[in-house]
Amino acid sequence: MRKGGFFPDEFTLGSVLRGCAGLKDAISGVQIHADVAKLGFKSDICVGSSLGHMYMNCGLLDEGERVMKELPIRNVVSCNTVIAGRVQNGDPEGGLRYFHLMKQIGLYPDGITFTSVLSACSELATLGSGQQLHGQVVKNGVVSEMAVRSSLVKMYSKSGCLTYAERVFHEEEDGFEVDLVIWSSMIAAYGFHGCGKEAIELFEKMSVNGFEPNDVTFLSLLYACSHSGLREKGEQYFNEMREVYRLEPKLEHYTCMVDLLGRSGHLEEAEDLVNSDMPMDPDVVVWKTLLSCCKVHKNAEMAERIARRILELDPHDSAAHVLLSQVHADSDRWGDVLDVRSGMKEKKVRKEPGMSWVEVKNKVHQFRMGDTSHPEYKRIEEYYRGELTRKMKEHGYVCDITTVFHDMEDEEKESSLSVHSEKLAVAFAILVTPPTGPAIRVMKNLRMCTDCHVAMKLISKITGREIVVRDVTRFHNFSDGDCSCGDYW
C-alpha cells in the first residue's frame, strides 16, 4: 500500500496495530507507532487504544498505559483496554486499581469491564471482592450478558465456592440465555473441584440440550476425568472427540490424556502415547506431566529417563530437578538426591519458593516458606509447632521428610524454618478467626505436597474447621479428616 503511494489513515493504522497485538510483535508495533505520530493520529482515541492494546499484549504494560494517558479523553473502551491489558498479562491487581480509577473519574463500567475485573478476582481468589463485583453487576444491569455470567461462574469456582458457581449457572432457569461457553465453564468448575461425575453428567445434559462441544469443552471434560480417576470415561470421550465430533485433538488434549493414564498408574501406556501416538512433537509440559506421574507412582527408573528428555529441552528447568530429586528421595536413593542437588547448584537452578495466600476480613495475607516477616509470625509458628503438631501426633501424624526440599544456599537456616507456607496460612487463619467461622480458604502457587495434605486432613479433624486449598492444579476441600480429592491427585 505504501509502495503504491497511498497514505494510511486511522482505519489502516488501527487494523495493522491489531495485527501486531495478535502477533505480539512489538518491533513492528513501534514502527507503526512512529507512523501514527508522523501522520498526526496521536490524539485519535481509537488509534490510541489500539496502540495501548498492542503494547500491553506484548507485555509492555507501563508503556501501554502511558500511551493511553496521553490521549486527550478517556472513555469506557479505552479504560477497558488498560484493565484487560493488565489482567491478561500477569497484573490482576493493576487491573483492579485501574477499575477503581475509572469509576473515580466518573465513567460507568459495562459488561466488558466486569468480565475483565471478575477474571482478575478469579486469579487472585479474592472471594470478598468477587462478591462485591457480583452485586455491582446486578446493579449495573449486565447480569444477563453471557460473557459476564461465565466470568461469574469461573470467579466463584476459582474462589472455592462451587455452590455459588452452580447457582449462577442455573440462573438459566430464571430465563437467562445460555451458550456453549457457560456450559464449558461449569464443566471446568466441576473438574477443578474433583467432581468428575458431575462434569460428565453436565456434558451429557449439554448434548441433549443441543449444544455441540468444542475443543475447550473437551479439554475441561478430559481434565475432569483425569483428576477424578475416571480413566475409562476419559478414554471414551477422547475417542468420541475424534470419531463423533470430528475434532482433532491438540497438544493440550494429549497432555491431558498423558495425565489421565499416568495418574491412574498406567505409566508405560502414557509414555507410549507420547512416543508413538501423538502426531506432534511433545513439549516440556507433556514430559513434566509424565514426570510428576512417575513421582506419584514412585517409578525412579522412568523418572530418570523422562527428566533427561526435559533437561535436553531446557537444562535449567527447576521443576524437573525438584521432581527428580523427590522421586529419588521416595526410593531412599539419597546419593542420587545429592547428585541432582549439586547439579542444580552448579547450574544455578533454584526451586521456585512456595507461597500461600489467605483472605481474612477482606485482607489478603501472604506467607512464604522461610520468610518470617509476617507481623504475627512468631505466634503462628509457636502455635503450629507446639499445640497443633502435638495434637496431630496424637492422631498418628508422622512428618514425611521425603518431601522436604531444603534450599541449598542456606540449608541449615531453612531446615529450622521449613514450615510450608500453606501450613502457616492455615495456622494463622485458625488463630485469628472464631472456631465456628466459615471455611478457611488458602491459595498456593505450587502443587501441595503429600505431607501438607496429610497435615490438612488432620487439622480439619482436630479443629472442626473446613479448609479449602486451591493449589496450581485443583481444589482440595478438607473436612473432618478427609479430602474431597479422595487422596487421588
Added chain:
DNA sequence: TTAGGGTTAG
C-alpha cells in the same frame, strides 16, 4: 473500514 471482554492441559 479503526479501539476493549467470557470457557481451556501442565
